[in-house]
Amino acid sequence: MTDVEKQADAIVHAVVAVELLHWHGKLGGTLENAFRKCVYSPALPRLQRLTNRKDSADDFKIDMKTGRKLSRPSRVHDAALEKQFTLGYAFTDVALRALCRSDNGIWLPLARYQARKELNLADVEPEEDPQAKDLVAFSQGIIRSGSEELVQVSTRSVGHGDAKQNIWILPVFVDHDRSSHAERQALLVLLEAAPIDSVSEGVKDGVTGQMRVYASHTPCISCLSSMCQFTRCFEGADIQVTYDTWKETRRWIGLDPPDEIPSEEDEAEEK
Ligand SMILES: [Zn+2]
16 A cells, blocks of 8 residues: 555545544544544635635636636645545534534425435435435525526435536545536536626626535535535525435435334244
C-alpha cells in the first residue's frame, strides 16, 4: 500500500467507526474530537468557499471585463475534499448547520414517505451497502421573479441520472465518478427550469428561490459540496437539506417478509 492508499483506508475506518458509535449513541470523547480535528475542520472552510462565486472565482479564472471563464473545470479540484468520501452521518449534519443549510424537518415525514415509496416501487434490495444508482433524493422548490412564481415543485423524487450540467455545481472525484448521484441531480433538475444568464451561467439576477432536498442516505462529500455550490449558481436562493442514514432507510424497504417463527410442533418434530 502507498501512503496515499493507507491514508484513504484510515479515513474509511474512521468514518465507519464514527457511524457505528453514533448509531449506538456512544459517539463522544477522543474519537469524536479526533475526527473533528482531522477530517471535519479541514473540510469545512473548503466547503464554505464553494458557497459563493467570489470565494471560488480562482477555480474559473474569470476575466473581469467580459465575464468569460478562462478555465472550465469539470469537477471541484480540492485535495482536502478529495481525501474523504463523506463526513459521515453526524458530521455532515454539523457541516450543514455551520453552512446554514440544515432544516427544522417539518417536511421530513413527507420526504421519507415519498422517497421510500420510490425505493419500494423500484424493488431496491435493503442491502447493507446501497448502490448509488439505486438511491433517491426527494426535493421541493420554488423559483420566483419579483412577485411572479415561475416554478413550484411540491414533491419530486430524483434518482441517479444526468440532468443538464451547470458549471457552478461540480462533483468531487473520490475513488470514482460521483456526478450522477441523486442528490446532485435533484439540484440540477430544479435548475433546468430556472432562467439562466448566458454570461454568468448562473440563475439570472433578481430571481429568488427556495429548495429542500432529502437524501435517503448520508450524502457523500461530492453531494455535500454540490449542496454548498447551489447558492453560487442560484445566488437568490436558500437551500435546506436533511437526510437519513441508509441503516434507517433500509428498514422501510424490501417486500420480503421476515423469517417465519417455527411453531412449537415444528420444533417438537425436529427433536
Ligand atoms: Zn453523493
